[in-house]
């Protein structure tokens with residue numbers, strides 16, 4: 112088939128290779144404290160700030176906050192990095208987060224603990240195939256999730272994160288625009304159902320959220336009838352249908368703090384429990400069930416790429432300057448347009 116004939120049904124996604132969960136050497140309390148102090152010192156010496164995602168190891172999240180950095184969702188990570196005066200941003204998360212930081216901060220050095228920490232959404236949306244798909248629907252506005260490569264972002268009209276996708280699509284639909292949405296089909300379907308927008312969906316998915324299972328969730332809800340169900344919208348439709356709250360990582364964390372319930376069943380990466388426990392220490396958090404358990408599930412609700420971040424690697428990159436994220440300047444300039452459009456839109460709606 113010619114690329115020029117490419118319709119959504121005809122897309123054959125590349126096979127995503129999931130890494131094994133990394134084995135992180137266990138440290139004694141004394142060793143861990145010494146390592147954290149070493150990283151704190153290195154951050155100062157490098158004029159660097161640590162920006163971490165909620166799915167990374169709790170130790171990294173806490174260190175980011177203790178050292179004046181931030182732990183946040185992908186939208187806030189991008190905003191924080193732009194506004195902070197540090198010359199080096201150390202991004203603990205997955206590759207697209209470091210790339211977004213570089214695109215927005217061309218004059219800063221961006222380091223990441225592991226450059227092979229990718230994301231199944233990014234991997235299932237190769238730029239050439241995606242570009243051909245867009246060329247085949249020239250009358251559509253191209254909206255891509257932040258979980259994509261710089262080249263895919265550069266081919267888009269808007270970049271969105273789960274924290275702002277709904278508002279942006281509502282706005283575009285109101286203007287009568289037809290939309291190409293990529294790469295997460297579950298998030299796309301959810302947004303379509305909420306907005307009524309005319310959308311063509313790229314058939315990608317997140318291997319972590321895709322493993323949550325509706326039937327098993329029904330069972331666990333029966334055991335905990337007073338629990339509120341919190342679901343990230345990258346989860347399958349029949350899981351989302353059972354949610355009391357559907358939202359970005361930040362929205363789910365806020366729900367734990369604000370809702371009167373004392374029990375929550377949470378369908379997203381379990382790294383998020385670190386922040387949830389901090390803001391609501393007395394509440395009970397239950398992991399939503401996944402496709403299997405132990406050796407039989409692919410992710411077991413832990414993103415294997417987020418797990419590639421470790422304290423040891425943080426120290427290493429700050430000592431050596433290795434793992435710098437570089438994005439070609441011309442490409443970065445193109446990709447920054449749809450990201451900046453999102454950031455400006457989010458400022459406008461916050462006002």
Ligand code: 13P
Nearest residue numbers: 184185186272273359360
């Ligand atoms: P958030 O934008 O909600 O932080 O999500 C990012 C992500 O990768 C979810 O899997």
Ligand code: SF4
Nearest residue numbers: 205230231317319414
């Ligand atoms: Fe990507 Fe899913 Fe991991 Fe988020 S949890 S980084 S969407 S693979």
